[in-house]
Amino acid sequence: MLPFLKIMFRNLMLGPSTDPFPFAPAKTHENFRGCAEFDPEKCILCGICRHVCAAGAIQIRVNEEGTGMQYVLWHNSCVFCGMCAHYCPTGALTMSSNWHLTHLGKDKFSNCISSFIHFGECAQCGAKIQPRPLAIVDKIGTRNPDQFLLCPKCKRESIVKRAAKVHHLPTQENP
Amino acid sequence: MLQFLSRLAPRSPWIYRINAGSCNGCDVEMATAALIPRYDVERLGCKYCGSPRHADVVLISGPLTLRVRDKVLRVFDEIPHPKVTVAVGVCPVSGGCFRDGYSVGADIDHYIPLDVIVPGCPPRPQAIMEGVLKAVEVWRAMIEEGICSPS
Numbered sequence: 001m002l003p004f005l006k007i008m009f010r011n012l013m014l015g016p017s018t019d020p021f022p023f024a025p026a027k028t029h030e031n032f033r034g035c036a037e038f039d040p041e042k043c044i045l046c047g048i049c050r051h052v053c054a055a056g057a058i059q060i061r062v063n064e065e066g067t068g069m070q071y072v073l074w075h076n077s078c079v080f081c082g083m084c085a086h087y088c089p090t091g092a093l094t095m096s097s098n099w100h101l102t103h104l105g106k107d108k109f110s111n112c113i114s115s116f117i118h119f120g121e122c123a124q125c126g127a128k129i130q131p132r133p134l135a136i137v138d139k140i141g142t143r144n145p146d147q148f149l150l151c152p153k154c155k156r157e158s159i160v161k162r163a164a165k166v167h168h169l170p171t172q173e174n175p
Numbered sequence: 176m177l178q179f180l181s182r183l184a185p186r187s188p189w190i191y192r193i194n195a196g197s198c199n200g201c202d203v204e205m206a207t208a209a210l211i212p213r214y215d216v217e218r219l220g221c222k223y224c225g226s227p228r229h230a231d232v233v234l235i236s237g238p239l240t241l242r243v244r245d246k247v248l249r250v251f252d253e254i255p256h257p258k259v260t261v262a263v264g265v266c267p268v269s270g271g272c273f274r275d276g277y278s279v280g281a282d283i284d285h286y287i288p289l290d291v292i293v294p295g296c297p298p299r300p301q302a303i304m305e306g307v308l309k310a311v312e313v314w315r316a317m318i319e320e321g322i323c324s325p326s
Binding site: 017018019021022026035054055056057074075076077078079080099100101102103104105108111 | 212213214215218219260262265268269270271272274275284288289290291292293294295296298299301302304305306308309313
């Protein structure tokens with residue numbers, strides 16, 4: 001009898017265990033993995049998110065003018081595994097704790113992240129290269145900051161020139 | 176009289192579940208939404224029913240595998256007309272991680288009109304409740320427009 005009374009009083013003190021969801025915000029754990037969030041300012045278009053996406057929810061496509069890439073993440077295909085956020089080198093993709101994704105059937109294809117990312121430009125010749133936002137420059141571009149902003153061709157040339165200077169070899173400029 | 180009743184009906188939607196080849200994750204969440212006191216859709220007037228002929232709101236989970244496709248369509252046709260379809264999980268909409276499989280018929284929208292979509296793999300029980308509430312709104316709108324009037 002007494003243990004039962006103890007349980008009864010404890011339950012009376014604790015109140016209802018029902019989550020009052022439709023009438024009040026639901027309890028969501030801070031580590032809950034909800035829909036992905038995308039920061040186009042940090043994206044370097046490396047494509048690792050598309051590569052690791054198990055559900056094929058991410059699509060990256062060059063636009064017709066060739067000035068940049070259209071980045072699309074379709075929430076209706078995403079399975080919230082979080083691999084894209086795990087592998088993203090710059091932290092452009094993160095998993096939020098937002099799970100309010102319910103929508104009407106006619107908005108099926110508009111329930112997505114869609115943003116356009118411009119290509120970067122080579123500091124020397126102006127050719128189109130992957131964008132170089134601050135997030136990746138701080139991470140791997142500090143060792144050779146002058147070479148990091150070049151296109152592959154200019155980078156190769158600058159490396160050869162520097163090697164030639166070190167080894168006192170004849171170059172095109174001073175034969 | 177019938178109009179009055181049909182206006183009252185959305186206060187207690189009867190829910191019917193169709194498993195169209197789901198992995199059972201979404202089905203567990205749908206059962207959880209009804210059975211566990213923490214979520215409890217029945218306090219919103221909803222009730223899971225066992226017969227398609229009693230249903231108002233249909234919850235469909237799974238990517239519509241070819242093996243169950245004809246059976247799902249037959250059961251879906253048995254549901255009387257004022258019916259609102261809710262796709263639970265990402266599978267019915269896009270196939271999720273089963274997309275482009277040899278036996279997967281998703282997108283289910285080719286066969287069955289989807290009114291409400293609850294994405295997630297699986298969605299939370301609260302998200303399913305949110306979807307059911309949205310389906311009730313859709314149902315009310317259908318009654319207002321007279322789409323499901325008796326004819």
